[in-house]
Amino acid sequence: MNVNAAVVSSFDHPPRFEHFDLPAPSDADQAVIEVLAAGLHPRVRSAAAGRHYTSDGRLPLVPGIDGVGRLADGTVVYFVADDDVPGSMAERAVVDLRRTVPLPGDPDLVKVAAAMNPAMSSWVALRRRVPLQPGQSVLVLGATGNAGRMAIQVAKRLGAGRVVGAGRNPEVLATLPDLGADATVALTDDRDATAAALAEAAAEVDVVIDYLWAAPAAATMMALLRARSDRSRALDWIQIGSVAGPTIELPSVALRSANLRIQGNGQGAVSVRAYVAELPSLVDEISSGGLAVAVRTQPLAEVERVWSEAEAPGVRTVLVP
CATH class of the missing domain: 3.90.180.10 (Medium-chain alcohol dehydrogenases, catalytic domain)
Structure with missing residues (x-):
């Protein structure tokens, strides 16, 4: 044809x-x-x-x-x-x-086509890779991108008690509270100030959804772990995107001195069958207006x-x- x-x-x-x-x-x-x-x-x-x-x-x-x-x-x-x-x-x-x-009813077809992919990464991550427990807290690293903005909303819809969004774009960062963010952190070129802001806002989070990787991820890991009140309490890091670069340089002490658990979410990490099984519930969320x-x-x-x-x-x- x-x-x-x-x-x-x-x-x-x-x-x-x-x-x-x-x-x-x-x-x-x-x-x-x-x-x-x-x-x-x-x-x-x-x-x-x-x-x-x-x-x-x-x-x-x-x-x-x-x-x-x-x-x-x-x-x-x-x-x-x-x-x-x-x-x-x-x-x-x-x-x-x-x-x-x-697609049930009379959904906005363009909205479904736009939202499913960026929402799916965090939806599957928080339901399949590290199932989010009610009341747990989440940091979204790279929250000013499309997928990051979706992740803020998804975390809230799935029961997160507190969500922190961190990103570089100040205009988009200012819109995140309207999507459900309880706190925001600006990622700037001032490394010390950024590390201090991350430590203050997100040291005690349970899960990190990472769309950046590379140097920003490594710096964020160390900032959180150094400020964490109980380093033996699990910090689940879900690596999804690599906007900042494909590789990371991480001190070994990050893994020895804290209960830091790093895993990825993507094709291969989750089976096609598992992804497909999550589609109906996500379609319902988008079609009902639950995700902007x-x-x-x-x-x-x-x-x-x-x-x-x-x-x-x-x-x-x-x-x-």
């Missing part, structure tokens, strides 16, 4: 709106879906540049890891794209029906232009065929 799609032919160039030969479904679990909306997530950008850890280097490819679409029988669903088929940024896509969730998201809608045909534009802080772009 020939469809219009965002096509990546080089990892050094944005996708172009071109014709693409969509493969036929390979078995009874697959079907062709009419794509209604697909989110332009950071994960999509990294895959289209060949930089994501799941990338296999094969070209051409159609980017897009999820979306909202309509099946042949008229059912509107949220779907997660399979790694073995072209992505969701096309007029039509091949989907695994086991990775779809019907700012969206801008752009036509798929303008993907090359849209790809090169700077993202507005806190706003997720959704492409619509």
Whole structure:
């Protein structure tokens, strides 16, 4: 089937709106879906540049890891794209029906397409990796990004007693209390002042959701551990993103002198089956208005232009065929 799609032919160039030969479904679990909306997530950008850890280097490819679409029988669903088929940024896509969730009522399809991916990281992290206990406290490191803003809301919805948001963008940081943050910390170039602010606001948290990694994560770990009243009390660190860099230099004393437990959340750390099992409850949260998201809608045909534009802080772009 020939469809219009965002096509990546080089990892050094944005996708172009071109014709693409969509493969036929390979078995009874697959079907062709009419794509209604697909989110332009950071994960999509990294895959289209060949930089994501799941990338296999094969070209051409159609980017897009999820979306909202309509099946042949008229059912509107949220779907997660399979790694073995072209992505969701096309007029039509091949989907695994086991990775779809019907959308109840009359939901805002663009909002669902925008919110599911950034919300899913913290939702799965706090339900599957380190199940959040009612009343526990959470620090979101990198809270001024889309996923970080979602994590503030998710932590509250899942019963966190106190949530601290830390990030660099002062304008977005000022909006976090409206999303549920009980305290905020500005990450600045003044290392000592930042460490002191983190220690004061978040030394006693139970869980850290980390979208930054690299030097900011290492500095935050040491600031929290040095100020913690009881270092033997568990501090669960969930590594999700690496906006600040892919590697970390961490003193060994951080692991020997405190009960610091570091683990990741992503493809491989959690099974596809576990991710899919969490989709219905997250769809319900988003559809009911439980999670706020700012969206801008752009036509798929303008993907090359849209790809090169700077993202507005806190706003997720959704492409619509």
